[in-house]
Amino acid sequence: MTDPLTETPLSSETVFDGNLLHVRRDQVRLPDGSETAREYIVHPGAVLVVPLLDDGRLVFERQFRYPLGKAFIELPAGKIDPNEDPLVTGQRELLEETGYTAREWRYLAALHPCIGYSNEIIHIYLATGLTAGNHRRDHDETLETxxxxxxxxxxxxxxxxxxxxxxxxxxxxxxxxxxxxxx
Incomplete structure (x- = not known):
C-alpha cells in the first residue's frame, strides 16, 4: 500500500558533486497531482561510536569544525566508505581517530539528522572492552581525545x-x- 503522503520523482539532476557532499534537484509530483522541485544533499551515511572504557568513562574528541569556526566536543564518528558495512566503519573510525579497538560492539540506533535537506543516516554503536593503541588519523585530521x-x-x-x-x-x-x- 502506498503512503498517501508520498511524492513521486519525475526527474533528477546533479547541482553539485563534491568530495563528500552531492547536491541534487528533483522534480516531483505531489500527492495532489501538482509538481514542485526538491533540493537535497546525498550523503554516504556515517557511524558514531560511543566508546566505553572498563571504568565507565567515555572517550571523546575535541575537533575544529570549519563551517562554524570553532572546536566542538564529539564522540568518534565518520562517513561510511562505498560498500562498507557500518560496523566496519565504526571499527575503522574508532581506531583511526582515537587509537582504541573494542572487543564488543552493540548497535544502539539509527538517526536521520537532516530530514529536510539530506538523506544522511547515522548508525550509533556502543563499543566496550576497549584496548588503547596508536591512532591512524588522516593527514588533514587534527583532534584531541x-x-x-x-x-x-x-x-x-x-x-x-x-x-x-x-x-x-x-x-x-x-x-x-x-x-x-x-x-
Missing amino acids: FTQALDEALDMVRRGDITDGKTVIALFWAEKYLNGRWR
Missing part, C-alpha cells in the same frame, strides 16, 4: 558545552541503554 564520565558528559550537554547533535543523541541513548531502560 579525552575521557569523561557519562554523568559529567550529560552535565556538559545541559550546560551547552556539548552541542553536536549526533553526540547529544548518542549520549542520551547510551544513558538509557546502560541504565537498563532501553534494550
Whole structure:
C-alpha cells in the first residue's frame, strides 16, 4: 500500500558533486497531482561510536569544525566508505581517530539528522572492552581525545558545552541503554 503522503520523482539532476557532499534537484509530483522541485544533499551515511572504557568513562574528541569556526566536543564518528558495512566503519573510525579497538560492539540506533535537506543516516554503536593503541588519523585530521564520565558528559550537554547533535543523541541513548531502560 502506498503512503498517501508520498511524492513521486519525475526527474533528477546533479547541482553539485563534491568530495563528500552531492547536491541534487528533483522534480516531483505531489500527492495532489501538482509538481514542485526538491533540493537535497546525498550523503554516504556515517557511524558514531560511543566508546566505553572498563571504568565507565567515555572517550571523546575535541575537533575544529570549519563551517562554524570553532572546536566542538564529539564522540568518534565518520562517513561510511562505498560498500562498507557500518560496523566496519565504526571499527575503522574508532581506531583511526582515537587509537582504541573494542572487543564488543552493540548497535544502539539509527538517526536521520537532516530530514529536510539530506538523506544522511547515522548508525550509533556502543563499543566496550576497549584496548588503547596508536591512532591512524588522516593527514588533514587534527583532534584531541579525552575521557569523561557519562554523568559529567550529560552535565556538559545541559550546560551547552556539548552541542553536536549526533553526540547529544548518542549520549542520551547510551544513558538509557546502560541504565537498563532501553534494550
